[in-house]
Structure formats: C-alpha cells, structure tokens
Amino acid sequence: MSQQLNAHPHRRLNILTGEWILVSPHRTKRPWQGRLEKIAGEERPSYDADCFLCPGNTRASGDKNPDYKDPYTFQNDFSALLPEGPKEDYYEGLLTAKSETGVCRVVCFSPDHSLTLPVMEISDIEKVIQKWKEEYHELGSRKEINYVQIFENKGDMMGCSNPHPHGQIWSQLSVPVEVEKKSAHQLAHWEKNGSSLLMDYLEQELELKERLVLENERFVALVPYWAIWPYETMIIPKRHMQHIGQLTAEEDGAFAEILKLLTIKYDNLFQTSFPYSSGIHQQPTDGKNHEHWHFHMSFYPPLLRSKTVKKFMVGYELFAGPQRDITAEQAAETLRELSEVHYTKL
Numbered sequence: 001m002s003q004q005l006n007a008h009p010h011r012r013l014n015i016l017t018g019e020w021i022l023v024s025p026h027r028t029k030r031p032w033q034g035r036l037e038k039i040a041g042e043e044r045p046s047y048d049a050d051c052f053l054c055p056g057n058t059r060a061s062g063d064k065n066p067d068y069k070d071p072y073t074f075q076n077d078f079s080a081l082l083p084e085g086p087k088e089d090y091y092e093g094l095l096t097a098k099s100e101t102g103v104c105r106v107v108c109f110s111p112d113h114s115l116t117l118p119v120m121e122i123s124d125i126e127k128v129i130q131k132w133k134e135e136y137h138e139l140g141s142r143k144e145i146n147y148v149q150i151f152e153n154k155g156d157m158m159g160c161s162n163p164h165p166h167g168q169i170w171s172q173l174s175v176p177v178e179v180e181k182k183s184a185h186q187l188a189h190w191e192k193n194g195s196s197l198l199m200d201y202l203e204q205e206l207e208l209k210e211r212l213v214l215e216n217e218r219f220v221a222l223v224p225y226w227a228i229w230p231y232e233t234m235i236i237p238k239r240h241m242q243h244i245g246q247l248t249a250e251e252d253g254a255f256a257e258i259l260k261l262l263t264i265k266y267d268n269l270f271q272t273s274f275p276y277s278s279g280i281h282q283q284p285t286d287g288k289n290h291e292h293w294h295f296h297m298s299f300y301p302p303l304l305r306s307k308t309v310k311k312f313m314v315g316y317e318l319f320a321g322p323q324r325d326i327t328a329e330q331a332a333e334t335l336r337e338l339s340e341v342h343y344t345k346l
C-alpha cells in the first residue's frame with residue numbers, strides 16, 4: 001500500500017461484507033509499549049466441583065455430565081433458539097416479525113478445566129475440530145436447519161463467565177445477516193471472475209506478506225486488510241472449501257496446528273489468557289449450491305494495549321462505522337514476531 005496513503009487517515013473496504021472501516025494511523029506513531037508483567041492467580045485446577053462443564057458434575061438443568069474424556073457436546077441449558085415454535089410471520093403496518101427455530105449446543109473442548117486451546121495438545125485440538133465437523137454434518141443435514149454457526153467466547157471480557165474450555169454452536173432456520181453479506185460478495189466475485197474471492201485474496205496476501213502471521217502447508221493466518229479489532233485475525237484454508245466438513249484428516253491436523261500457534265501468539269502478546277470471540281464462517285446448509293463459499297475462521301479480540309486496556313466500540317463506531325488506530329500491518333508484524341512457545345512454558 002502506498003506510504004502516502006498509509007500515513008494518513010483513510011478508509012479500507014471489507015471485500016467480504018462490502019463495508020468500510022476508517023483507519024487513523026497518525027494517532028499511533030509511538031511504538032507499542034504493552035505491559036509485560038505476569039498476573040499471578042491465573043492457574044486453575046484440572047477439576048472444579050462448582051463448574052457446570054466439568055465431567056461428572058450436575059448442570060443447572062439438573063442433567064449430569066458423563067465422565068467424558070474427549071470433546072463433549074450437549075444441548076445448551078439456556079438456548080437462545082428452540083427447536084419448536086409457531087411457524088408464522090407477522091406484519092402490522094411497519095412492524096415485521098418472523099418465527100425462528102433452531103438448536104443451540106455447547107461443546108466442551110476437553111475434560112480438563114485448566115486448559116485453553118493454546119495449551120492443549122495438537123492431537124486434542126484435532127478432536128475438537130472433528131467434533132465441529134460431526135455437529136456441522138448432523139445439524140446441517142436437518143431440513144429445518146439452514147445455517148450452523150460454530151463459535152467460542154473466551155474470557156470475562158467477552159461475557160464468558162465459565163473458564164472451562166468450551167465453545168458453542170447455534171444452528172437455525174434462517175441464514176444470519178453476516179453470512180448473507182459474505183455470501184453475496186463471494187457470489188458476485190465468483191460470477192464475475194470464475195474464482196473464489198478468498199483464494200484470490202490469499203494469493204495477493206501471500207505475495208505481499210505484510211499481513212501474514214502464520215503459514216503451514218494447508219492454512220494461512222493473517223490480519224485481514226480490513227480488520228476492525230486491533231489484533232483481529234483470520235485463518236484461511238489454502239484449498240477452496242465451502243465448509244469444515246470437507247477437511248481431510250491431514251487438514252484437520254494442519255488446522256489444529258495453526259489454531260494452537262495463533263492462540264499461543266495471542267496469549268504471548270500481553271502474557272495473559274487472551275480474550276476473544278472466534279467463529280467459523282461457512283456455507284449455509286439450505287441445500288442450495290454455494291460453490292462460491294470459502295470457509296474461514298475469524299478472531300475478534302478486544303484488547304488494545306495491555307491485558308487491561310480494551311478497545312471500545314463507542315461513539316463514532318456506534319453512530320458512523322468502525323475505526324482503528326494501529327494498522328493491520330503493524331498488528332501483523334507484532335503478532336508475527338511473537339514466540340510460538342507459550343509464555344508459561346518459557
């Protein structure tokens with residue numbers, strides 16, 4: 001990108017959603033000076049008798065978790081979507097509503113309460129990926145499920161009160177708005193160029209290298225050109241795939257490896273268990289042709305300058321649109337240079 005433009009406020013286009021983001025690089029000319037002291041007391045026991053997700057414990061619903069050894073899935077006791085409901089639309093003047101049904105599940109990544117993805121073994125992360133694939137197939141094959149959203153909220157800052165390693169899957173009748181936006185832009189590119197938008201984008205990023213964070217045989221992790229969150233990243237498969245169900249066994253391993261290394265870098269950034277929301281965007285399961293879809297996983301972490309200073313989406317962001325100070329290139333450079341060994345193991 002031209003030096004001239006990158007030294008001044010400018011807008012960048014998110015090619016997946018068609019939305020613009022304001023970048024104000026002049027506000028952070030000073031080098032990054034994150035605090036590096038370790039916070040004590042982050043260590044947790046392998047088992048917590050009060051945790052709803054630990055093996056053998058009784059949940060709020062009264063159900064008892066089995067003594068599971070591998071990733072374990074159950075129906076969310078506080079599901080935001082319910083499988084049954086009235087099938088009707090409501091129109092009254094300017095008021096519009098449609099019924100919505102779905103299934104919400106919790107995926108415990110490990111029986112060990114003390115773990116997180118960056119400190120799990122790669123072979124155990126592979127089992128999480130295999131569980132995600134199973135759930136995607138099982139839920140996606142139902143005729144009343146047209147989209148399966150896999151995600152993880154990690155840390156208090158992201159509203160996750162339970163530290164037990166887990167994620168969620170919300171699957172539903174309608175295709176959510178973020179997915180619709182990405183569908184439309186990938187389809188437009190596919191129809192115009194006969195190629196995958198993210199494959200073409202990846203090719204350009206691999207040539208420029210300035211936003212790359214990690215790369216292995218099968219995947220790339222990078223800070224997208226249009227990133228909104230300070231250390232936002234995206235994991236993109238090098239092969240054109242519509243959904244995680246298409247991953248081969250070898251790709252499961254490569255995906256697990258890059259997930260581990262990326263989350264290690266995140267923890268190393270401020271020497272803390274790094275909070276984020278991560279999620280997998282993939283093709284809807286509505287039975288239609290989605291060959292334009294290229295699955296990817298995004299990480300939206302809130303931290304900005306230290307383990308206690310977060311970026312707020314307020315004021316201009318709420319009323320006008322997203323804005324960032326450090327550029328995607330600066331963030332990528334910082335992440336790239338961080339160790340691939342977890343700070344607690346050094």
Ligand SMILES: [Zn+2]
Pocket residue numbers: 047048051052053054055112113164
């Ligand atoms: Zn637990």
